[in-house]
Amino acid sequence: SPSTPLLAIRGLDVRYGPVVALSDVSIDVHEGEAVALIGANGAGKSTLLRTISGLLRPTAGDILYAGDSVRGLSAEAILRRGIAHCPEGRRLFGSLTVEENLRLGAATRRDAKAVARDLAHIESLFPILAERRKQVSGTLSGGEQQMVALARAVMAAPKVLMLDEPSLGVAPLITKMIFSRLAEMKAAGTTLLLVEQNVKLALSLADRAYVLRTGKVALSGAAAELADDPRVFQAYLGAT
Numbered sequence: 001s002p003s004t005p006l007l008a009i010r011g012l013d014v015r016y017g018p019v020v021a022l023s024d025v026s027i028d029v030h031e032g033e034a035v036a037l038i039g040a041n042g043a044g045k046s047t048l049l050r051t052i053s054g055l056l057r058p059t060a061g062d063i064l065y066a067g068d069s070v071r072g073l074s075a076e077a078i079l080r081r082g083i084a085h086c087p088e089g090r091r092l093f094g095s096l097t098v099e100e101n102l103r104l105g106a107a108t109r110r111d112a113k114a115v116a117r118d119l120a121h122i123e124s125l126f127p128i129l130a131e132r133r134k135q136v137s138g139t140l141s142g143g144e145q146q147m148v149a150l151a152r153a154v155m156a157a158p159k160v161l162m163l164d165e166p167s168l169g170v171a172p173l174i175t176k177m178i179f180s181r182l183a184e185m186k187a188a189g190t191t192l193l194l195v196e197q198n199v200k201l202a203l204s205l206a207d208r209a210y211v212l213r214t215g216k217v218a219l220s221g222a223a224a225e226l227a228d229d230p231r232v233f234q235a236y237l238g239a240t
Protein backbone atom coordinates (compact mmCIF):
# COMPACT_ATOMS: atom_id res chain seq x y z
CA SER A 1 0.00 0.00 0.00
CA PRO A 2 1.23 3.56 -0.64
CA SER A 3 1.39 4.60 3.02
CA THR A 4 2.35 2.74 6.18
CA PRO A 5 -0.65 2.49 8.53
CA LEU A 6 -0.26 4.60 11.66
CA LEU A 7 -1.41 1.57 13.61
CA ALA A 8 -1.08 -1.96 12.25
CA ILE A 9 -2.30 -4.97 14.20
CA ARG A 10 -0.77 -8.14 12.81
CA GLY A 11 -1.92 -11.68 13.59
CA LEU A 12 -2.78 -10.88 17.18
CA ASP A 13 -3.69 -13.68 19.59
CA VAL A 14 -4.84 -12.83 23.12
CA ARG A 15 -5.95 -15.29 25.78
CA TYR A 16 -7.37 -15.08 29.26
CA GLY A 17 -5.92 -18.30 30.64
CA PRO A 18 -7.58 -21.02 28.56
CA VAL A 19 -10.07 -18.58 26.97
CA VAL A 20 -9.04 -17.45 23.48
CA ALA A 21 -10.33 -13.86 23.24
CA LEU A 22 -8.59 -12.84 19.99
CA SER A 23 -7.30 -15.12 17.27
CA ASP A 24 -5.15 -13.97 14.32
CA VAL A 25 -6.59 -10.45 14.28
CA SER A 26 -5.10 -8.02 11.76
CA ILE A 27 -6.30 -4.43 11.49
CA ASP A 28 -4.98 -1.27 9.82
CA VAL A 29 -5.67 2.25 10.98
CA HIS A 30 -4.31 5.01 8.77
CA GLU A 31 -3.43 8.48 9.98
CA GLY A 32 -6.50 10.70 10.19
CA GLU A 33 -8.94 7.82 9.78
CA ALA A 34 -11.79 6.84 12.05
CA VAL A 35 -12.05 3.05 12.26
CA ALA A 36 -14.89 1.30 14.07
CA LEU A 37 -14.74 -2.13 15.71
CA ILE A 38 -18.17 -3.66 15.89
CA GLY A 39 -19.52 -7.05 16.90
CA ALA A 40 -21.66 -8.84 19.43
CA ASN A 41 -20.99 -9.02 23.17
CA GLY A 42 -17.85 -10.97 23.89
CA ALA A 43 -16.49 -10.67 20.34
CA GLY A 44 -13.20 -9.31 21.70
CA LYS A 45 -13.51 -5.58 20.99
CA SER A 46 -12.51 -4.33 24.45
CA THR A 47 -9.76 -6.94 24.59
CA LEU A 48 -8.25 -5.53 21.40
CA LEU A 49 -8.20 -1.96 22.76
CA ARG A 50 -6.78 -3.15 26.08
CA THR A 51 -4.04 -5.05 24.28
CA ILE A 52 -3.09 -2.10 22.06
CA SER A 53 -2.91 0.15 25.12
CA GLY A 54 -0.49 -2.21 26.89
CA LEU A 55 -2.87 -3.50 29.57
CA LEU A 56 -2.90 -7.04 28.18
CA ARG A 57 -0.06 -9.06 26.63
CA PRO A 58 -0.69 -10.88 23.35
CA THR A 59 0.48 -14.50 23.02
CA ALA A 60 1.23 -14.01 19.32
CA GLY A 61 1.28 -11.30 16.70
CA ASP A 62 2.52 -7.74 16.71
CA ILE A 63 1.33 -4.16 17.18
CA LEU A 64 3.09 -1.67 14.92
CA TYR A 65 2.85 2.05 15.51
CA ALA A 66 4.24 4.23 12.73
CA GLY A 67 6.06 1.10 11.57
CA ASP A 68 7.68 0.23 14.92
CA SER A 69 6.64 -2.61 17.20
CA VAL A 70 5.13 -1.38 20.47
CA ARG A 71 4.24 -4.88 21.63
CA GLY A 72 5.29 -5.42 25.23
CA LEU A 73 5.65 -1.73 26.09
CA SER A 74 4.03 -0.50 29.31
CA ALA A 75 0.69 1.31 29.19
CA GLU A 76 2.49 4.52 30.13
CA ALA A 77 5.01 4.13 27.31
CA ILE A 78 2.18 3.51 24.84
CA LEU A 79 0.42 6.66 26.03
CA ARG A 80 3.67 8.64 25.69
CA ARG A 81 3.93 7.45 22.09
CA GLY A 82 0.54 9.06 21.45
CA ILE A 83 -2.05 6.31 21.82
CA ALA A 84 -4.72 7.13 24.43
CA HIS A 85 -7.43 4.76 25.63
CA CYS A 86 -10.81 5.98 26.81
CA PRO A 87 -12.14 2.91 28.62
CA GLU A 88 -15.75 1.94 29.11
CA GLY A 89 -17.40 4.48 31.43
CA ARG A 90 -16.96 4.47 35.19
CA ARG A 91 -13.32 3.37 34.99
CA LEU A 92 -12.23 6.73 36.38
CA PHE A 93 -10.41 7.40 39.60
CA GLY A 94 -13.73 7.74 41.44
CA SER A 95 -12.29 9.33 44.58
CA LEU A 96 -10.59 12.12 42.60
CA THR A 97 -12.31 15.27 41.45
CA VAL A 98 -13.19 15.96 37.84
CA GLU A 99 -10.28 18.37 37.52
CA GLU A 100 -7.81 15.93 39.11
CA ASN A 101 -8.91 13.25 36.65
CA LEU A 102 -8.42 15.62 33.72
CA ARG A 103 -4.98 16.70 34.93
CA LEU A 104 -3.95 13.04 35.30
CA GLY A 105 -4.85 12.60 31.65
CA ALA A 106 -2.14 15.13 30.85
CA ALA A 107 0.43 13.61 33.25
CA THR A 108 2.75 12.57 30.43
CA ARG A 109 2.88 16.09 28.98
CA ARG A 110 5.57 18.66 29.78
CA ASP A 111 4.18 21.88 28.31
CA ALA A 112 2.11 23.34 31.19
CA LYS A 113 0.80 26.19 29.05
CA ALA A 114 -0.51 23.85 26.39
CA VAL A 115 -2.11 21.68 29.09
CA ALA A 116 -3.86 24.71 30.62
CA ARG A 117 -5.06 25.76 27.18
CA ASP A 118 -6.40 22.26 26.43
CA LEU A 119 -8.11 22.09 29.83
CA ALA A 120 -9.90 25.39 29.13
CA HIS A 121 -10.81 24.15 25.66
CA ILE A 122 -12.26 20.83 26.84
CA GLU A 123 -14.23 22.64 29.56
CA SER A 124 -15.70 24.90 26.89
CA LEU A 125 -16.70 21.86 24.84
CA PHE A 126 -18.23 20.11 27.86
CA PRO A 127 -19.43 22.90 30.22
CA ILE A 128 -20.54 20.32 32.79
CA LEU A 129 -16.85 19.58 33.42
CA ALA A 130 -16.27 23.18 34.51
CA GLU A 131 -19.45 23.26 36.60
CA ARG A 132 -18.41 20.06 38.39
CA ARG A 133 -14.67 20.77 38.48
CA LYS A 134 -14.35 20.15 42.23
CA GLN A 135 -16.88 17.29 42.43
CA VAL A 136 -15.62 13.80 43.22
CA SER A 137 -15.98 11.84 39.99
CA GLY A 138 -17.56 8.79 41.61
CA THR A 139 -20.63 10.87 42.47
CA LEU A 140 -21.26 11.97 38.86
CA SER A 141 -23.98 10.40 36.75
CA GLY A 142 -22.99 7.68 34.29
CA GLY A 143 -23.18 10.06 31.35
CA GLU A 144 -21.14 12.69 33.16
CA GLN A 145 -18.50 10.11 34.04
CA GLN A 146 -18.36 9.11 30.39
CA MET A 147 -17.64 12.75 29.48
CA VAL A 148 -14.87 12.91 32.09
CA ALA A 149 -13.37 9.69 30.70
CA LEU A 150 -13.41 11.13 27.19
CA ALA A 151 -12.01 14.47 28.34
CA ARG A 152 -9.27 12.74 30.30
CA ALA A 153 -8.17 10.81 27.20
CA VAL A 154 -8.32 13.99 25.12
CA MET A 155 -6.11 15.75 27.71
CA ALA A 156 -3.27 13.42 26.71
CA ALA A 157 -3.32 15.18 23.29
CA PRO A 158 -3.11 11.77 21.60
CA LYS A 159 -2.40 11.06 17.95
CA VAL A 160 -4.63 8.02 18.20
CA LEU A 161 -7.68 8.10 20.44
CA MET A 162 -9.20 4.70 21.23
CA LEU A 163 -12.73 4.78 22.60
CA ASP A 164 -14.57 1.90 24.25
CA GLU A 165 -18.32 2.35 23.91
CA PRO A 166 -18.60 6.10 24.47
CA SER A 167 -22.41 5.87 24.19
CA LEU A 168 -22.81 3.22 26.89
CA GLY A 169 -25.17 4.44 29.61
CA VAL A 170 -25.29 7.92 28.11
CA ALA A 171 -28.51 9.77 27.27
CA PRO A 172 -29.19 10.16 23.51
CA LEU A 173 -28.62 13.92 23.51
CA ILE A 174 -25.26 13.57 25.26
CA THR A 175 -24.30 10.74 22.91
CA LYS A 176 -25.05 13.04 20.01
CA MET A 177 -22.86 15.73 21.51
CA ILE A 178 -20.01 13.30 22.21
CA PHE A 179 -20.11 12.04 18.62
CA SER A 180 -20.12 15.52 17.17
CA ARG A 181 -17.05 16.33 19.31
CA LEU A 182 -15.38 13.18 18.03
CA ALA A 183 -16.15 14.22 14.46
CA GLU A 184 -14.53 17.60 15.17
CA MET A 185 -11.44 15.90 16.61
CA LYS A 186 -11.21 13.71 13.53
CA ALA A 187 -11.55 16.78 11.29
CA ALA A 188 -8.71 18.37 13.29
CA GLY A 189 -6.50 15.35 12.53
CA THR A 190 -6.92 12.94 15.45
CA THR A 191 -6.99 9.30 14.40
CA LEU A 192 -9.85 7.38 16.00
CA LEU A 193 -10.32 3.71 16.83
CA LEU A 194 -13.84 3.27 18.14
CA VAL A 195 -15.62 0.35 19.79
CA GLU A 196 -19.33 0.97 19.69
CA GLN A 197 -22.36 -1.29 20.16
CA ASN A 198 -24.59 1.14 18.29
CA VAL A 199 -23.71 0.07 14.75
CA LYS A 200 -25.50 2.91 13.03
CA LEU A 201 -23.77 5.48 15.20
CA ALA A 202 -20.37 3.79 14.77
CA LEU A 203 -20.70 3.64 10.99
CA SER A 204 -21.86 7.27 10.82
CA LEU A 205 -18.55 8.44 12.31
CA ALA A 206 -16.18 5.84 10.88
CA ASP A 207 -14.51 5.74 7.49
CA ARG A 208 -13.98 1.98 7.73
CA ALA A 209 -15.03 -0.76 10.09
CA TYR A 210 -14.06 -4.26 11.16
CA VAL A 211 -16.66 -6.71 12.37
CA LEU A 212 -15.34 -9.05 15.05
CA ARG A 213 -17.01 -12.36 15.69
CA THR A 214 -15.79 -14.63 18.51
CA GLY A 215 -12.29 -13.19 18.45
CA LYS A 216 -11.78 -13.11 14.68
CA VAL A 217 -12.24 -10.48 11.99
CA ALA A 218 -15.36 -11.68 10.19
CA LEU A 219 -15.79 -8.77 7.82
CA SER A 220 -14.25 -5.40 7.04
CA GLY A 221 -14.78 -2.56 4.62
CA ALA A 222 -15.89 0.99 4.04
CA ALA A 223 -18.39 2.14 6.66
CA ALA A 224 -20.83 3.35 4.03
CA GLU A 225 -20.89 -0.12 2.43
CA LEU A 226 -21.09 -2.08 5.67
CA ALA A 227 -24.07 0.04 6.74
CA ASP A 228 -26.11 -1.70 4.03
CA ASP A 229 -24.52 -5.14 4.33
CA PRO A 230 -26.83 -7.77 5.85
CA ARG A 231 -23.78 -9.82 6.88
CA VAL A 232 -23.03 -7.19 9.54
CA PHE A 233 -26.29 -7.99 11.26
CA GLN A 234 -25.85 -11.73 10.76
CA ALA A 235 -22.53 -11.40 12.59
CA TYR A 236 -24.39 -10.00 15.56
CA LEU A 237 -26.78 -12.90 15.56
CA GLY A 238 -23.85 -15.33 15.45
CA ALA A 239 -24.90 -16.74 12.06
CA THR A 240 -22.23 -17.56 9.48
Ligand code: ATP
Nearest residue numbers: 016019020021039040041042043044045046047048
Ligand atom coordinates in the same frame (compact mmCIF):
# COMPACT_ATOMS: atom_id res chain seq x y z
P1 ATP B 1 -18.74 -6.47 25.08
O1 ATP B 1 -19.35 -5.74 23.94
O2 ATP B 1 -19.71 -7.39 25.76
O3 ATP B 1 -17.97 -5.58 26.03
P2 ATP B 1 -16.29 -7.30 23.77
O4 ATP B 1 -16.41 -7.53 22.30
O5 ATP B 1 -15.66 -6.05 24.21
O6 ATP B 1 -17.71 -7.50 24.43
P3 ATP B 1 -14.33 -8.63 25.38
O7 ATP B 1 -14.71 -7.91 26.63
O8 ATP B 1 -13.09 -8.24 24.71
O9 ATP B 1 -15.52 -8.56 24.33
O10 ATP B 1 -14.32 -10.19 25.70
C1 ATP B 1 -13.87 -11.16 24.77
C2 ATP B 1 -13.92 -12.56 25.39
O11 ATP B 1 -12.97 -12.65 26.44
C3 ATP B 1 -15.25 -12.90 26.03
O12 ATP B 1 -15.51 -14.25 25.77
C4 ATP B 1 -15.04 -12.66 27.50
O13 ATP B 1 -15.84 -13.51 28.27
C5 ATP B 1 -13.57 -13.01 27.66
N1 ATP B 1 -12.98 -12.21 28.74
C6 ATP B 1 -12.91 -10.86 28.81
N2 ATP B 1 -12.25 -10.46 29.91
C7 ATP B 1 -11.91 -11.59 30.56
C8 ATP B 1 -11.19 -11.86 31.78
N3 ATP B 1 -10.71 -10.86 32.53
N4 ATP B 1 -11.04 -13.14 32.12
C9 ATP B 1 -11.51 -14.15 31.36
N5 ATP B 1 -12.16 -13.98 30.22
C10 ATP B 1 -12.36 -12.71 29.82
